Structure formats: C-alpha cells, structure tokens
C-alpha cells in the first residue's frame with residue numbers, strides 16, 4: 352500500500368525525496384499534523400494550552416511505566432496511562448470552580464518527575480532521550496499504516512462531536528441548556544488529545560509537542576473570520592509547518608520536530624502582523 | 630396558563646447558600662424581571678430554572694414546555710468575545726439538539742437561524758465575524774441564538790451589561806416587542822430596573838432570600854423598591 356506513496360514522493364525532483372526515511376517521515380507528517388491543527392483549535396479556544404502541556408507530561412510517565420513493566424513497545428501502557436491522566440484532570444477541572452492551574456501544575460510536574468525517575472532508575476536514560484526531542488526520521492512503515500487508521504478514526508469522531516464540542520467551548524452553560532452532556536464531550540476530547548500526544552511524543556518530542564498543538568491554531572485564530580476558516584487555516588498551517596520543517600531540517604541537519612515548530616512560530620508571527628494591520 | 634412555578638426553592642454550593650425559599654410563577658406571555666445586588670443569587674436562579682444545577686429543596690415545575698425548549702441568553706463569557714465565528718454560525722449553534730440527537734444542522738435549522746436573524750434586524754450581518762461586531766450587535770446575535778430554541782419562554786441573564794444607554798434602550802425595545810407581539814414569556818435578570826419598569830409585569834427581588842414578588846406598581850410602593858428605583862434617577 353505504501354509503495355504507491357513512495358513512488359509519488361520519489362517523483363518529486365529533490366534530493367531529499369530519494370531517502371526512504373524521508374518518505375516515511377513525510378507520510379507521517381501528512382497524517383499527524385492535520386490532527387494537531389484540528390485539535391489545536393479547541394485547545395486554543397478553551398485556553399487549555401497549559402492543560403494540553405500537562406497531557407504530554409502524563410504521556411511521558413505512561414511511557415516510563417510501560418518500559419518498566421518490560422514491554423517491548425511501551426506504547427499501549429503509555430496510551431492507557433495518559434488517558435487515565437487526562438480524564439482525572441478533566442474531572443478535577445469540572446469539580447472545582449476556582450482556578451485549576453495550580454492543580455494541573457502539581458499533577459503535571461509530578462508526572463514528568465516520576466517519568467524521569469523511573470526511566471533513569473536503570474541508569475540507562477540515554478536510551479529514552481529520544482522522547483525529549485523526538486525522532487521523526489525513525490518511523491516504521493507499519494506505524495504509518497496504524498497512523499492512517501488513527502487519522503480516519505479521529506476525523507470521524509471530530510465530525511460527529513464537532514457541533515457539540517464547539518458549543519461547550521463557547522459557552523458551557525448554554526450547551527447544557529441544550530441538553531449536551533458536557534462532561535462526556537470534554538472527556539472524549541481530552542482523551543483524544545492524550546492519545547495523539549502520547550503516540551507522537553516519540554517522533555516530535557515532549558519538549559515541543561505542545562507548541563505544535565497551539566501555534567497553528569493560534570495563528571489561524573488571528574486571521575480567521577468564521578469557524579470554517581479557523582479549522583481550515585489551522586490544519587493548513589500545521590501541515591505547511593510540518594512539511595517545510597521536515598525539508599529544512601534535512602538540509603540544515605537539525606532536529607525535525609524543533610524545525611517544524613520554528614516554521615509554525617514564524618507563521619504565527621506573520622498572522623499576528625496581519626491581525627494588527629487590519 | 631402557568632408556564633413555570635418555582636416553589637420554596639433553595640440552592641447551595643457546597644456549604645454556601647445561594648438561594649433560600651424563593652417562590653414565584655410565570656404565566657404565558659409574562660415579562661418577569663429579576664433584580665438584586667451582585668452575588669444575590671440571580672444567575673443561580675436562572676441556572677436552576679434551566680436545570681443546569683441541582684436544587685437543595687423546593688421544586689421548579691415546567692408546564693407545557695420542556696427544559697430544552699427554553700431560550701437562554703447566558704452572561705457573556707470571555708471565550709465568546711474573541712472567538713472567530715461568523716454571526717450565522719453563532720445563531721445556528723442555538724439550534725443544537727433541537728431535533729433529537731442529530732449531530733448535524735439540517736435545512737430546517739438553517740432556515741430557522743436565518744428567520745431569527747431577520748426578525749432581529751441583523752440579517753445583513755450574517756457573514757460578519759462575531760468578534761468584529763459592536764456590543765449591541767453582539768447581544769442581538771445572542772438573542773437570535775436564544776430564540777432558535779424557543780417559542781414560549783426566553784431567559785436572559787444581564788443582557789445589557791456593558792452596553793451604552795442608547796443601545797440598551799433599543800435592546801429593551803426589541804425584547805418588549807418579542808414579548809408583546811409574539812407572546813414569548815420573558816425572564817430577565819437586570820441591574821438597572823429603571824429601563825424595564827414599564828415593560829415588565831412582574832418583579833422578583835432576591836437577596837438570597839426572597840425580598841419581593843409582585844407587580845411593578847406594588848414594588849414601587851415598597852421601601853426597597855423605592856430605594857432601587859429612586860437612588861438612580863434623583864440625585
């Protein structure tokens with residue numbers, strides 16, 4: 352199935368398209384970044400940037416626990432742990448009316464510290480340092496196929512809950528007055544973010560994954576006039592950042608994830624300029 | 630016919646009592662204005678009516694209308710103020726769950742949203758971005774959104790906060806017209822009672838406990854009523 356795409360990419364007349372690892376990375380980026388753009392819109396709308404950052408930390412702990420349990424691929428344990436983490440924080444947010452920043456901060460720091468302690472316990476932390484900055488060039492074809500199905504799943508889910516999620520974001524009490532089960536919608540949403548963050552950490556890196564969620568959407572918010580544009584621009588900005596970042600990192604020899612974030616950051620600055628000039 | 634009866638209602642958050650023993654009723658076509666100081670439980674009462682929060686004791690009975698058929702204009706949130714949605718998208722969101730569990734908006738919902746836009750005289754703003762509108766226009770959009778949900782009862786929580794006097798008067802006139810011409814019952818929380826005295830036919834004054842419930846003219850004869858209305862106009 353991938354051969355077709357390999358050939359397609361290979362037909363682009365640039366040197367970087369000759370390498371299989373670049374082809375794999377490009378396919379992965381085309382599948383992941385739109386999801387980041389999509390989910391990012393609601394994170395930015397709800398001012399949840401801090402919250403989504405903590406999800407990354409929770410995912411890291413999950414990976415640590417998974418590794419410790421001796422799993423060859425700690426991903427399954429990581430995904431389960433980070434979903435539990437995400438849902439617990441959502442519940443706490445729901446219960447308390449006062450600012451939840453402190454609670455999230457405490458959970459988040461504890462999670463990352465626990466993750467670091469667990470992973471360094473065997474004295475072999477180097478093995479795991481890729482989780483910090485990520486390695487997009489080390490992605491397997493089988494993972495791309497799984498990503499593809501995940502991509503389809505998220506899109507379907509998004510279409511189904513979008514209108515409700517939007518109303519919950521804009522005005523929670525109005526949403527409830529329309530009979531929306533807001534807690535369930537929020538849980539579905541945060542669990543989805545938790546999953547995508549967890550599986551992407553190995554490629555993008557925990558240090559910058561949140562920027563990738565926040566920057567494209569924040570840029571889109573600056574220039575969009577309606578919800579459709581907001582979603583479209585955010586997905587587009589994420590995709591453009593991903594592809595440009597990958598190519599630039601190839602020629603510059605830099606870390607891919609970080610290069611992507613720099614492109615996204617530049618797009619954000621441009622969008623802020625456009626907003627100001629209007 | 631009585632639309633809504635609230636009988637000896639008490640609500641508390643954890644251990645703080647927000648409302649105690651409040652009773653009132655709203656009939657078809659009524660215009661009830663709820664007044665009271667900041668923190669006196671007005672928004673709490675609105676949320677209890679909409680069944681968004683649990684009650685401690687007492688009952689709220691709806692008659693001939695379901696909870697999801699009440700139009701609701703909540704207090705403006707920060708998120709809403711700078712969210713990039715078009716006017717049409719905002720109004721359409723008021724149609725959510727109008728018919729069962731369909732996750733999409735159909736033709737009927739879109740037509741309804743357009744109709745409400747026209748009714749409130751903001752059809753030309755349809756494709757404008759909500760956050761670029763003036764405060765008065767924004768409140769009209771939110772009113773249109775609330776109207777999508779209802780034919781009988783609309784609940785407004787401080788709809789004129791932050792608006793200048795002229796725009797406030799216009800919005801009050803529109804609400805009065807909805808009440809008078811379409812017979813939609815109105816429950817409105819408001820700070821400034823002056824502006825609604827001649828529109829409302831019932832006043833409820835709460836300060837956690839009920840202070841007054843009755844007609845505007847009776848309210849003006851109470852000492853608290855005189856204090857609420859007198860202080861602002863005669864310096």
Ligand SMILES: Nc1ncnc2c1ncn2[C@@H]1O[C@H](COP(=O)(O)OP(=O)(O)O)[C@@H](O)[C@H]1O
Pocket residue numbers: 448642643645647665666667668669670671672673674
């Ligand atoms: N979700 C909540 N949790 C705890 N206390 C609340 C909550 N909402 C309101 N309160 C408190 O209940 C009281 C009444 O609030 P509210 O109904 O918003 O007053 P009003 O709308 O009249 O200004 C206030 O003291 C407020 O602090």
Ligand SMILES: [Mg+2]
Pocket residue numbers: 671672673704786
């Ligand atoms: Mg209030």
